[in-house]
Amino acid sequence: MSNKPVAIIADDEEQLRTYLKTKLAQIWPDLVICNEAKNGIEAIDQINECRPDIAFLDIQMPGLTGIEVARKIAGKCWIVFITAYDKYAVEAFESEAIDYLLKPVTTERLEKTVSRLKERVETQSEPPQDFSQIVEKLISNMPDKSTSEYLKWIRAQHGDGIRLIQTDDIIYFKSEDKYTCVKTKTGESLISKPIKELAKELDPEKFWQIHRSTIVSVASITKVSRSLTGRHIIKLKNISEPLTVSRTYSHLFKQM
């Protein structure tokens, strides 16, 4: 290993890579940029290939985000995250292991980062192994990656192709013969997925099964009343026909 420190730059936008490279060349002429990555997957390959001391990682990249890359290469090099807008609150996680830069990167800020990096690379030869915890926290902070495993979209065959229906738009599902009828404010579609399967895949906070053949969206319920025989009857937004809750599911409406 030569004495010169090595780094890679990962950013999906070419201009920004070039810009950072030029700036680094001015501020830290000794630093060797061994490679540039256009996306997260390339970044991992290059890190494994040329074993840099430092990785400049843009957070929002196709393939894998900068944070995901950091998780995969934990301990192999020092990390500097770059982001246009600090919605991941990287700042809060600034530590020995992780530095960050906000776009547009100014010379002054980059100088500060470089001096810190120099110190680390020159005094300590090994980057800390254990920052996975910080990365996990960062990932849990990422707003776009909700970990919900419930159905968000329903695919329904229509004349014009496969239509995608957001589950939030659905008022109720009702089984009809071999198909399931999906009712939305604007109309209805037939899908082949049976109620039984849907009941397992839909978010139970948002959808309730009220009958062997019916699942309704909780947010669409406008009124719950009782019939003379004690059955619950529910009225749904934009739907004139009331639906009956079968006894098996009436516990959902108790104490309401």
Add this chain to the structure above:
Amino acid sequence: MKFFDMEHPKFSPLKLVIGTIVMASIVAGVLFALKIKDISFYHYFIFSQSIGLSQVVSIILFFYLFHYLFKDKRHLPVMIFILLFSGLIVGSIVGVQIGAVITGKAVIISLMETKLIIDIIIFNLVLGIFITAGFVIKARFFIKLETRQERVNQIANSMFTLKGFAITLVFNTLIAIFLHFVGLKGKPFGSIFLMSQCIGFSVFLSVNAWFYLFRTLHPFVPAIGGVLTGSVLGPLIGARLLGKINLVVNREFDAFFQAIVIGLIFGAIGSCFFYFRAKYSDTKAQAEKERAKRIESKKEAVETNLKLLQAQIEPHFLFNTLSNILSLLDTDLDKGKSMLIDLTKYLRTSLTKTRSEQTTLEQEMEMIRAYLSIFKIRMGDRLTFKIDLPEELKSVYFPPMLIQPLVENSIKHGIEPKVEGGEIVISVQQKAAILRLIVKDTGQGILNQTQDGVGLQNIRKRLSSIFGEEANLSLIENSPSGLKAIIEVPYEQ
């Protein structure tokens, strides 16, 4: 309707009773002054009071019964009418009887006849329940109707037929024969027969009427309700027809009948007064609600505008673009300039547009072109785009910020996350009275990700608030990859 809100009644019972007494006294005075019947003021007074009070009491009683028995408050206006009406009738009949007893005039129906009537009613009730049960079983297990609604419809339809009439006639006759030989020996068969038919057919017709009015309730509700209503009406009609056969103390009957009619008229006037007063206060409350709603929607509009504004100068977009421009100042001055021009164009149009209601499609597309041009420089080969706006549609007015969020979605969730990038095609078509805007991308599609699509909900909300029910946004899978978002709105020349 407030009129019916038994938990927070609009009237205090005490006030109602005092009001009724006063009103009944006035009625008695007026009738006495008019000398409608040659009887003393005492009689008028007692009859007025007993009829009036019985009416009020029975109406309140009926309302309370309905309120606690039927948690399901559908058909409210019809129900109020029926309750008022039956309350008035029952009150009048009972009132006349009470008045007659107090004044010692007569007992309308002799004990014997009462027994006859009660017997017939019991028969009817039992039969009614059995027949209804039969119908329900038939509809459920033989015709196999899934929902209760279908079953009730089936029962209602199969009952009001010639066959239904014939069966009723046969049943009534059987009841009459049975009572003649077993229950009431010595009564002339004719009168039992007539009474039985009167009650039977009243029950039959009222059950049908109930089924017609309360199609959504459990079938036993109209069955029992019908039998009870018919049981009140039937004996009255029977007694009227059998007037000669000494069922009713004959001479008094007309007087009682008149008393009932007069009581009904005044009762109806009183009810109307209360009904409309309640309705008036309801209307006022409604107007208040509307006003609150208007204010709410105004507030919402302001909030949406604010959100739109924020959406356009989305920080991530802005800072990324600015740092691109900064880097281009060192490397490619011309590119940097053109990017700055595009950013200015985009910001200017979008910032001024959110405040105006409408822009032309041309303006909107220019803004989108600027937006996409910025991304084109940033993403290089990874993005290609095409905007297809026919010449004749350029000057069409269109609300701002409906297409842009779709384009933004295509970039953000379709093309940007996809390693090899893709193409965005925006096109506008007009077919007859429909304007169709399509944003198509070859990105990674929507199913692979977990985004919530709050933006889409906002577009839907805006579409429906601007165009009403006729507008719609649909999402269709693009083949082989990506997403096609289609906005359809009504188009006027």
